[in-house]
Amino acid sequence: MASSSLSFSSLHHLNLETPKTFRRRRPTTVLPIIASKDSLPPLSATSADIAPIVTGNSSPNLPLRMIPGSYGIPFIQPLKDRFEYFYAAGGRDEYFKSRVNKYQSTVFRANMPPGPFIAGNPRVVVLLDAKSFPTLFDVSKVEKKDLFTGTFMPSTELTGGHRVLSYLDPSEPKHAPLKNLVFFMLKSSRNRILPEFEATYDELFNDLELELAQKGKAFFNDAGEQAAFRFLGRAYLSSNPEETMIGKDGPKLISTWVLFNLGPLLRLGLPWFVEEPLLHTFRLPPALIKKNYQKLYDYFESSSSPIIEEAQSLGISKEEAIHNILFTVCFNTFGGIKILFPNTLKWLGRAGTSLHTQLSSEIRNAIKTHGVKEGEMLFGYQPFATKDPKVFDRPEEFVPDRFVGDGENLLKYVMWSNGPETEAPTTANKQCAGKDFVVLITRLFVVELFRRYDSFDIEVAASPLGAKVTLTSLKRARV
Numbered sequence: 408m409a410s411s412s413l414s415f416s417s418l419h420h421l422n423l424e425t426p427k428t429f430r431r432r433r434p435t436t437v438l439p440i441i442a443s444k445d446s447l448p449p450l451s452a453t454s455a456d457i458a459p460i461v462t463g464n465s466s467p468n469l470p471l472r473m474i475p476g477s478y479g480i481p482f483i484q485p486l487k488d489r490f491e492y493f494y495a496a497g498g499r500d501e502y503f504k505s506r507v508n509k510y511q512s513t514v515f516r517a518n519m520p521p522g523p524f525i526a527g528n529p530r531v532v533v534l535l536d537a538k539s540f541p542t543l544f545d546v547s548k549v550e551k552k553d554l555f556t557g558t559f560m561p562s563t564e565l566t567g568g569h570r571v572l573s574y575l576d577p578s579e580p581k582h583a584p585l586k587n588l589v590f591f592m593l594k595s596s597r598n599r600i601l602p603e604f605e606a607t608y609d610e611l612f613n614d615l616e617l618e619l620a621q622k623g624k625a626f627f628n629d630a631g632e633q634a635a636f637r638f639l640g641r642a643y644l645s646s647n648p649e650e651t652m653i654g655k656d657g658p659k660l661i662s663t664w665v666l667f668n669l670g671p672l673l674r675l676g677l678p679w680f681v682e683e684p685l686l687h688t689f690r691l692p693p694a695l696i697k698k699n700y701q702k703l704y705d706y707f708e709s710s711s712s713p714i715i716e717e718a719q720s721l722g723i724s725k726e727e728a729i730h731n732i733l734f735t736v737c738f739n740t741f742g743g744i745k746i747l748f749p750n751t752l753k754w755l756g757r758a759g760t761s762l763h764t765q766l767s768s769e770i771r772n773a774i775k776t777h778g779v780k781e782g783e784m785l786f787g788y789q790p791f792a793t794k795d796p797k798v799f800d801r802p803e804e805f806v807p808d809r810f811v812g813d814g815e816n817l818l819k820y821v822m823w824s825n826g827p828e829t830e831a832p833t834t835a836n837k838q839c840a841g842k843d844f845v846v847l848i849t850r851l852f853v854v855e856l857f858r859r860y861d862s863f864d865i866e867v868a869a870s871p872l873g874a875k876v877t878l879t880s881l882k883r884a885r886v
């Protein structure tokens with residue numbers, strides 16, 4: 408995952424919606440363009456202060472409109488804006504919504520946190536509608552370099568001194584071989600994904616049931632993260648990390664490392680006078696987690712031999728390969744699941760018994776008659792879908808069958824993967840390499856859930872990364 412949208416940045420996206428930031432390609436490059444949820448046609452920026460934008464379709468004959476908004480007094484205004492973004496009522500969403508209202512436009516200029524001293528340039532053009540957003544995927548127009556987490560790039564000391572794949576623009580020579588390496592890892596794990604998912608999530612739900620029986624409730628996130636890392640080791644690397652030196656420490660080591668990467672974008676819920684100097688003004692010193700990172704590195708070094716060999720045949724050194732594998736597994740994949748699965752449970756749990764009954768019967772029938780195949784549509788579920796009311800009815804609501812039947816036509820507007828759901832990642836674009844893997848495992852998660860249970864209840868609490876979900880009941884399948 409990577410970071411994206413108005414609201415976030417998971418490890419790709421904090422709530423799977425991280426700010427996606429791109430620079431417009433030279434010669435017209437002046438400003439990073441940040442897009443959040445949905446967005447627009449080519450921006451013809453001509454100077455830092457005036458950037459006309461083509462409205463409607465991208466025909467050059469259409470009138471150009473000035474982009475509203477301003478950046479204010481340097482240094483002072485970015486600090487004030489950062490304060491508003493993190494601590495004002497309504498938080499990040501309101502930061503953008505209030506500007507949409509003020510400028511009566513879904514495209515405007517604004518400062519994007521963290522700003523000083525972490526990000527050299529906080530000035531961005533924000534794109535917030537379904538029409539403008541795809542501009543950001545057109546690599547002939549935008550440069551996607553060193554902007555993975557927003558307007559700043561975490562220190563390369565956190566990735567062994569390397570600019571890993573997520574920081575590279577497709578025009579850079581290492582982008583293609585490194586992306587091919589991720590495709591290789593995914594491809595070579597294809598026969599392990601289904602059995603290892605089933606085995607691991609069976610263990611998880613057995614443990615959760617036991618805890619629920621003993622304590623009356625079961626906190627999902629911690630056990631879910633243990634299961635996620637165990638599954639990824641087993642599926643990607645044929646190696647259960649819990650049976651190596653790393654033991655059960657994996658999720659904790661990764662979460663701390665991610666905090667060092669994404670701290671400038673996070674709210675941990677501490678008082679502002681602690682969070683501001685600690686997280687948003689200066690970088691946390693990478694030296695503090697060097698030892699933790701080394702433990703993860705050692706695990707990947709000892710468990711990734713076939714992938715390392717492939718890397719070497721692609722001209723990538725062993726060391727660079729390991730840092731990249733670590734990043735893809737820990738940040739891209741684990742970071743994504745850490746937020747995605749609790750959110751999936753949250754939306755399904757809140758939807759209530761009638762959806763549970765419908766899903767359990769659909770899923771059990773599908774398993775009985777056909778098995779569950781890769782690419783099969785059980786239902787369309789995108790909790791982080793774009794929310795443009797011109798495209799989506801009831802955009803703020805979770806509508807479980809939104810993307811089923813005729814709704815499949817809407818999939819082109821689902822852009823969580825840094826590209827439309829109807830397109831594919833390639834070495835020439837910056838679309839998420841794990842796009843189909845993520846959809847597959849999310850379906851498998853729902854399948855596992857409703858294969859075992861008729862229904863369930865949850866309690867939900869807020870968390871800096873997604874949602875904290877506690878199971879308060881699991882009703883075992885009666886059939």
Ligand code: HEM
Pocket residue numbers: 408409410411417419420423427428551554555572573574575586589593735739740742743744747823824825836837838839840841842844845
């Ligand atoms: C919930 C899970 C995930 C989410 C939300 C997510 C989201 C994203 C997004 C938004 C980007 C583009 C970032 C940017 O440049 O702005 C991205 C890139 C990337 N993702 Fe994911 N991702 C997820 C899981 C995965 C998985 C499972 C893998 C790998 C197997 C993966 C590998 C990558 C890679 C390698 C890139 C960089 C692609 C490139 O530079 O061309 N991601 N992801």
